[in-house]
Amino acid sequence: MDIICFPFERVIEINAFILKTEPGMKGAVDIPKLQGALGRxxxxxxxxxxxxxxxxxxxxxxxxxxxxxxxxANKRTGLAVALEYLSLNDFELTQENDLLADAVRDLVIG
Structure with missing residues (x-):
């Protein structure tokens, strides 16, 4: 199996797109922190x-x-990256987006 790894630049592109098309605070990305997260x-x-x-x-x-x-938009970006990852691996989710959004929120808040 070929493993697809996302470069931090792609994650930043996805986040920028989300912040351009939806409400959210714009600002600087903490690149070392993002690289650390992807490194995990x-x-x-x-x-x-x-x-x-x-x-x-x-x-x-x-x-x-x-x-x-x-x-x-950290949660939205995380979900978007996961969905893109699945798509690149030939999987498309058909669940309601609200259910996915709720699951991500629950993941973060515990």
């Missing part, structure tokens, strides 16, 4: 043997959402 995923893949597409997508969501490396 890469480390889990390489060192912990994480290879399930859905678990990797969930880890992208969680790591980006809780890192707060982006000026705003």
């Amino acid at each position: 995923i890469d480390n889990a893949i390489v060192y912990e043997g994480l290879d399930d597409v859905f678990e990797i997508a969930a880890k992208y969501t969680a790591c980006i959402a809780v890192s707060h490396a982006l000026p705003d």
Whole structure:
């Protein structure tokens, strides 16, 4: 299985698109913090043997959402990255977006 790893630049592009099209605070991205969040995923893949597409997508969501490396829309960006990751791996989710948004919110607040 070829593992797709998202470069931090792509995450920033997704976040910028979200903030351009939806409400949210604009500001600087904490690049080292974002790279650290993405590094947790890469480390889990390489060192912990994480290879399930859905678990990797969930880890992208969680790591980006809780890192707060982006000026705003961290949860939305985490979910968007996960959905793009799944799409790149030939999976399309058909669930209601509200259910996904609620799940991400619950993930972050515990």
